[in-house]
Each structure stands twice: as C-alpha cells, then as structure tokens.
Amino acid sequence: MIILALCCLAIVDGLASDDLYFNQLEVPETKSDLKAIQGALIENLEACKAATVSIRIGEGFGSGVIISKDGLILSAAHVTAGVSEEMTVILNDGTEHKAISMGLHSGTDAAMLRIDGEGDFAFVEINKDNDYKLGHWVFALGHAGGFDLERGPVVRLGRITMANESTLHSDCKVIGGDSGGPLFDMGGLLIGIHSRVQASVEQNMHVPMREYLTHWDALEANEFLGNGPYAKPKVKGTGFLGVALSDTDDGLMIEEMLEAGPAAESGLQVGDIVLEFEGNEINKKEEFQMLLKEKASGEKVEILVLREGQEYVIVVKLGGK
Amino acid sequence: MEDTHIITSKIASYVTILFRIALVAVTWLMPMQIASSQSGLPAEQRINGKRVWAAFEEQREILQRSSAVIYTDEKSRIKSLYGVVVREDGYVLTKASEIEGAAALSLRIGSQLYTEVERLAVDDDWDVALLKIAPVEPLSPVDLADEDIELGRWVVSNGSTTRSNRRLRVGIVSAESREITETKSRVVMGVEFEKDEAVKWRVANVSKGMGAEEAGLKAGDVFVSVDGVDLVERQDLLEVLQGKLPGDNVAVDFMRGSELMNLDVNLSERVSRMTRNDQMSGGEDQLSARRSEFPRVLHHDTPLTKVSVGGPLLDLDGVCVGMNIARASRVATFAIPALELKALISGLIE
Numbered sequence: 241m242i243i244l245a246l247c248c249l250a251i252v253d254g255l256a257s258d259d260l261y262f263n264q265l266e267v268p269e270t271k272s273d274l275k276a277i278q279g280a281l282i283e284n285l286e287a288c289k290a291a292t293v294s295i296r297i298g299e300g301f302g303s304g305v306i307i308s309k310d311g312l313i314l315s316a317a318h319v320t321a322g323v324s325e326e327m328t329v330i331l332n333d334g335t336e337h338k339a340i341s342m343g344l345h346s347g348t349d350a351a352m353l354r355i356d357g358e359g360d361f362a363f364v365e366i367n368k369d370n371d372y373k374l375g376h377w378v379f380a381l382g383h384a385g386g387f388d389l390e391r392g393p394v395v396r397l398g399r400i401t402m403a404n405e406s407t408l409h410s411d412c413k414v415i416g417g418d419s420g421g422p423l424f425d426m427g428g429l430l431i432g433i434h435s436r437v438q439a440s441v442e443q444n445m446h447v448p449m450r451e452y453l454t455h456w457d458a459l460e461a462n463e464f465l466g467n468g469p470y471a472k473p474k475v476k477g478t479g480f481l482g483v484a485l486s487d488t489d490d491g492l493m494i495e496e497m498l499e500a501g502p503a504a505e506s507g508l509q510v511g512d513i514v515l516e517f518e519g520n521e522i523n524k525k526e527e528f529q530m531l532l533k534e535k536a537s538g539e540k541v542e543i544l545v546l547r548e549g550q551e552y553v554i555v556v557k558l559g560g561k
Numbered sequence: 562m563e564d565t566h567i568i569t570s571k572i573a574s575y576v577t578i579l580f581r582i583a584l585v586a587v588t589w590l591m592p593m594q595i596a597s598s599q600s601g602l603p604a605e606q607r608i609n610g611k612r613v614w615a616a617f618e619e620q621r622e623i624l625q626r627s628s629a630v631i632y633t634d635e636k637s638r639i640k641s642l643y644g645v646v647v648r649e650d651g652y653v654l655t656k657a658s659e660i661e662g663a664a665a666l667s668l669r670i671g672s673q674l675y676t677e678v679e680r681l682a683v684d685d686d687w688d689v690a691l692l693k694i695a696p697v698e699p700l701s702p703v704d705l706a707d708e709d710i711e712l713g714r715w716v717v718s719n720g721s722t723t724r725s726n727r728r729l730r731v732g733i734v735s736a737e738s739r740e741i742t743e744t745k746s747r748v749v750m751g752v753e754f755e756k757d758e759a760v761k762w763r764v765a766n767v768s769k770g771m772g773a774e775e776a777g778l779k780a781g782d783v784f785v786s787v788d789g790v791d792l793v794e795r796q797d798l799l800e801v802l803q804g805k806l807p808g809d810n811v812a813v814d815f816m817r818g819s820e821l822m823n824l825d826v827n828l829s830e831r832v833s834r835m836t837r838n839d840q841m842s843g844g845e846d847q848l849s850a851r852r853s854e855f856p857r858v859l860h861h862d863t864p865l866t867k868v869s870v871g872g873p874l875l876d877l878d879g880v881c882v883g884m885n886i887a888r889a890s891r892v893a894t895f896a897i898p899a900l901e902l903k904a905l906i907s908g909l910i911e
Contacts, residue, residue, distance in 0.1 A: 266612070267605075267615070267616065268616045269615075270616065271877060273616065274617075275877065278714055278715050282711065282712075384838075384890075390737060391860065392736055392737050394735050394736045394862075394893070395712065396732075397608065397862065399602060401602040401607060409601070411607045413892045414891075415842065416838040441864045441891055442609075504781075506755075550819055555757050
C-alpha cells in the first residue's frame, strides 16, 4: 500500500528531470532512447506552446511565457526595456492584449510583465528546484523573427551545454524575436528564458529561473534592479525635444527647431501653437517646461498643437540631452 | 572574439543601438567563455555531436544509398549540395538554383561517381531540378511518406561527406508547415516611415539620392495613397510595391501640412535584403540564396548550410518525409513535404 501511494505521489508531482532515464545517459544509444526523448517532447509540447506569447513593442518583437492564470509573464529585460511600460502581448491565435512591464534586472536580463485586465490564460509551471544538470535534454519555444499566425511558436530541441549561477547555455538554437521566450525541461517545467546568442549555432544563452525566484518580490514590485547592459533606467529631466518656444499672443509657439532633432523628426513644425502636453492644457512656457522636466530620454509624449486653424496630435519620442 | 547578439527582432534603425548594447554584453561575457571551455558539455555529446549521431546509424545508411552528392567543379571534388534518389533507373532531384549555370555537373551515389548527368527539367515553383544518370546497378530510391510528419519528431538530413561516406545532422520538426512568401519588396522609394503605429504613414526620413528625395518628398509628409491604393495597414504599401521593378514609377498622394499633393516617385532596387536575423545566422554565405517563395514547407531546426540542402529528410523509421530545399536562418531549414514531392516527381518525369 505504501509503495503504491508513493507511486501515485510521483505521478501527481510529475517527473523531476533527473528521473527521466534518457537524462542519465551520456548520449542516446538506441532508437528507443531517441523515441523516449521525442515522446517526452511531444507530450509536453502543446501545453508549453499555449503559454508562449509574442511581445510587441513599437516594431520590435520579443517573446514571453505566461506563468499564472491571470496573465503574469516572464520575459527578458532587454525586451521589456523598462518598468511600467505599455506593450502588446499576442497569443498564438492572434488575440492581442495590452500588457504592462513590471520589474527587471538589467544585469541578468530577467524581467516580468503582466497582461492588463481580467483573463483566464493557459500557463506553465516553473521548475522551482532548479534541478537541471549539464547534458539534460531541454526544448526552447519562442516567436523567432516575430509573430507569425500560420507558423506559430517555433520549438527547438537541445541539451544543457553549460550551467552556472546567472546563465544557462544550451544548443537549442534561438534568434531575434525569441528573446524572452521559454526554455523547458523534458517534464514541461520552465527552467530558463532566452537572452542572447553567440556566432555558433550551438551557443545560446538563457536566464535561469533562479534569477527570477531570487528577485521575485522586487520584480513584482516594479523595481529596476542592477546596473547591467540589458536595460537603462529612465532618469527624469533627461528628455530632450529640440525646440525653442516663446509666449505669444496666440499662445505658446514653436519659434525654432533643431534640424533632425526629436521634434523635427516627429513632424512638429515651426509656427505650431502648443495647446496640450500629455493631456495638460498649456498656456505658458513655464508650464510646458515643468511637465517636460518630469520626462526621461526615450519616453514618448503626446503634444496637441494648432497649425493653420487645425489641431494635430503629435507623438514625440524624446531624445537625450 | 565572437559576436554576441541580443535576440530581440528589431527593425534596421535599431541595429546600432542594439549592437552597442551587444558590445557591452561581449565584454561582460568574456570570463564566462573561458569557463565554458573547461566545464561545458563535450562537443561529441551535444545534439549534433558525433556520439549522438551514432544512434542514427540506421538512418545514415539510407542517406548513404538514397542521397546523391552533387558537384559543379570539373574534378568532382567540391560538394555543391545534395540530391534525392527518387527512382531506381537513375532519377535524382536537387535544388535547381544552386546548379543553375554550372558548366560542369557530376554526382556521386554511395561511392560511385557519375560524370554524365543530364538536366531533364526544372520546376521553378519549388526550385527543384530533375537530373538523370545511367546507373551501373539499380539505385535505392527513398521511401516517400504518405502523410505529414508530426511536430516535435526527430528528422535526419545529410551533413558533411567524404568520398565514400555520408554523414548526418539531426533536428526536430519545429513549426507548422506553411507557405513561405517574401516579406519585402524588391524595390524601394527611399522613405522611412514613423515606427509609431498611430502615425505610421508619416515620413520620418528621406534617403539621399533616391527616388523619393528626387521627386521632392520631405520628412513630415503624410502618405495617403500609392498608385491609387489607399494606405491603411503597413501591408498595403508592400502589396503595391511587390509587383514593381527598379525604374518603375509610382504615383504618391500625400498631405503636406493641410495640403493634398501628388508626386511621381521613381523606384530603386533594394540594396541589401540582409536583416539583423540574417546577420545572426552568419550572413548570406550561410543561407540559401533562394529561401522564400515556396508553396508549402516543413520547418525543422537542423543546422544545415546552403551546401548541405538538396538531400532527403528522414524520420526515425527511415521514411523520407521531405526534401531539404533551403537553409533559411540560424534556426530554420525548410523542406518540401513528401506529399508535394510525390506529385512533383511524377510531374517532372512525365
């Protein structure tokens, strides 16, 4: 009876990676070893695919993986690129959801985001034991090259080729658009998130789950962690528009403009009268400057202007000072 | 030192920024690379390592008999690509565009070299050429599958080769089979539009010396229609341009301030079709020149090169599920599915 009960427990909990016999072999030796690897992959593939999403920011694409029913997503810091940013999550059927980035770690490339609003999403479980080992078989999913409805997420098989504290390496081949996508063990548990590659197709790097679990509370609390290369913090007051403004009888007018500066690039024109900045009515130059001081380089702002009797909403991506 | 790329798909104008980030990443990764040489999984145990290949000996033997090594040099020494043996009386398929214009053509099946090779026919839709040799003994054609292979299954392809021995490479079926169409036009006007969806038809930049600049278009102009086609989705412009050739003109209606204007723009040839993901894939040299415009392909993750396509794609049972037709990117190789291949063979041989 006791033995039976333990068996049931093992089945309910799912198999740990090391319990899968093919993970204990140095290499698969027979056709049945190969079929066992293939079988484990196919058994978990549909559920893992269902939780893999594409993330669109402007015209850039990354990937992510849903880890809770209500739409919590893990991805890479260089995908979300900041905290509290708006982005679009695309499910495999093409449905789009608005999402907000949460915390990130700029030194390890870990990031979290959530789908805005209610939902009942397909999700995967995290391997919280981090019990993967060198040589374990793994598979990668992601929207390589961006979202493609007909193609769906792309799966790639490989092995863990190196594992250290902050990086997992595998020979699952990943490419642009896969960033932030999931790496699974053969039990279908999430063990890593795609981060970067080197020239050889065998060199693909992933952020291990440990990095997310260690900083979980900070990621949930929208914190910008670390001082690494994968994301740059936004600093208030660094936003640069590239215009000279003057108070006139008609209102606040753009008097001069830096050629090829952020304002010129956005389509603002000399002579435009500024009516609103981010929905705030503007009458005087100081009001405008105070609001601009709250903005950081790289942020997008909406400016309502009056031009030849017509109102235009112009979106400007602020440059750096 | 090798290139490290952060793997978000971004459009060309973001490349510089990302490369700058990537350079920082390289420095940061340096110590780890040293460590990897000491503690990584031995190369022979990796998914395309020698010891893993040993488990695929049964499939390798089929490649030995049923694939052809194609040479385009006079001395039959440098492999150009592979072929698929499809009939015992000497019919072989290969990738047409890779042998187009080759002065010499020879092939090897097993260890037997054939220097008399007839080019019988070409199918442009699939980029397949039908070759014919006079075999010294009946050949062993591939056993073509009757249905599509399932996602996630192992597939086996030709890898490298010696004069007497075919080697292999392995992967899995990676994504849904589908039509592959070019996502870019051959021609450009020389304008760059805003990245922001809300103002996507506003010109952000005009390239120097190209049609748009010569016609007088300026940054800030907002496109309304091209050749009478109203622009709504980004796809709309692509569709207008796709049928055009360099030197053609298109009529552009656009707003400058509040004024509706019209200009004719002369189209130029797109200079580079190279995307950032192409770069990440090792550049054009690693990829098949023709890697799009196929009616339907199987998509697998086997790391082939442009000189290792053309051969059969086998499943674990040694059944031929397709013919490798293009190395498409770092993560993708395309194969003509067996179902379409069957029809193609009978069409070409008739």
